[in-house]
Amino acid sequence: MSAAWREHRLRTGPRGPGLDVHELDSGVPGPTVVILGGVHGNEVGGIVAAGRLTRKPLPLRAGRLRVVPVTHEAAYQADSRVGPGDGLNLARVFPGRADGSDTERLAHLVTERLLRTADVLIDLHTSSPETEMPLFAGCLDDGSEAASRAVGLAVAFGAPVVWTHGSLGPGRTLTVARDLGIPAIYAESPMGGVLDDRNLDAYVSGVRRVLADLAMLPARPARTATVPVWLHGDGDVDMFSQATAGGMFHAEVALMDRVQAGQPVGTVVDPQARVLQHILATAAGHVVTLRRRAHVHPGTPVAGIAATRPASLGLPSDALVPSGALR
């Protein structure tokens, strides 16, 4: 028999921000999986995918799920990437501060009340209305045991692209998960700001595959032997080609195209279609972020290039074996 979803609210204080948690407890010992949507309030795909998860009966046979469709409610209400009151990006202020601004207090609440008791984190993001990204699952891959398990879960998610990172910038949900020793993955998808059924279905089925991989759902398919495209890199600013002129960006490559260092990725043009700048790829790899909004200023990143994972890194030992099978 399927357990029922229950909802409760976590609060930072009587007048502070809070969030709604949808919990499904199998009543059987097993992992606690936290699933976050809406860390960025304008990334509606992750919000509705998380919401859809809580509307379907799940034959959970071990552990418990804690799903937060809207992590930053004020940012969601403002259709914004940042908190409307403090201007802060929730995904840059973890682990947060109990006595900080609303966004910092929210990060502290998520850290203390959700992540500290979690065994696995799944953070559902999307691309933005300005910049396109492919459907992928990403995670830290720094050689630690938790990261090795996260790589396996990112593969299990079943996206056509996996992007692993040798290190993480400060303030992310994945950063605090790393510090707590918790395997954590995140997902991104194209058409940011739009509810697209292919992306929503990919997120819902991806989460279900991760739960199956953790032996929390009955079906536990073998992981595919290969990841269609496996990227590796830190995702820092070095990989971004930037506009140096103000004007309008016109892309000459498509998302996930393979490019060589120095290859043109697009131009910045003026209203008379005169070319103000030829923008070149900063590195060899796949185009993993591509600006779709034309207007750019000097310094606007327009294309992000990520390298294919080098074979010398090898495969984490459990990347191709369902993690539920290891216990």
Ligand SMILES: [Zn+2]
């Ligand atoms: Zn995001």
